[in-house]
Amino acid sequence: MINLNPYVNWRGQAREAMEFYQSVLGGDLRVMTFADMGGTAMGVAEAEVDWVMHAALSVSDSVLLMGADHPSHIPGEPQTQQVSISGPAEDETTLRSWWDGLSDGATVFQPLEKAPWGDSFGMLKDKYGVDWLVNIAGAPAAE
Structure with a gap:
């Protein structure tokens, strides 16, 4: 793996x-x-x-x-950081818990909610300046 x-x-x-x-x-x-x-x-x-x-x-x-x-003796500045987290519908409870925790002191750009493509999706910038994208796959279609 x-x-x-x-x-x-x-x-x-x-x-x-x-x-x-x-x-x-x-x-x-x-x-x-x-x-x-x-x-x-x-x-x-x-x-x-x-x-x-x-x-x-x-x-x-x-x-x-x-x-x-990033120490000052190394040239450049830390760049905007982005982290994406995605998982299946079976992990929704854990992913929503992580979203709730990351939201503390954050600027939420897109609330974690049902998106047009069927998944739940949200975007925020946390209190440390890191952009997070969270995607929870929609429930599988019933057969």
Whole structure:
């Protein structure tokens, strides 16, 4: 099985954001800071050594969210991030629970509701600036 896992970047908010996602999605969160890997010896500013070099939130065998802080010595800025979550009608309770949690402090662009194509679909920007798309497949047609 191949998994494709989103990797989200922030500037100084990775730990807080990843802990928030753990509170919403559950799972096991592992965090490594720049200090854990040498800190200033890696070129990281003293004020940024406790920032997250890598975090992994393992929710299930198929759901892994990763993230990190983008230190100032690396050129560029973190870009707009987007994460999509989709699942079958059988997982609607879990997916709606995740949507409700992610909605805390978020800007909802499209409420999670029945879409013209038969699925339930919603879009929001969470309080950490990450865009989330949630799609719940419509119930299978009766045979």
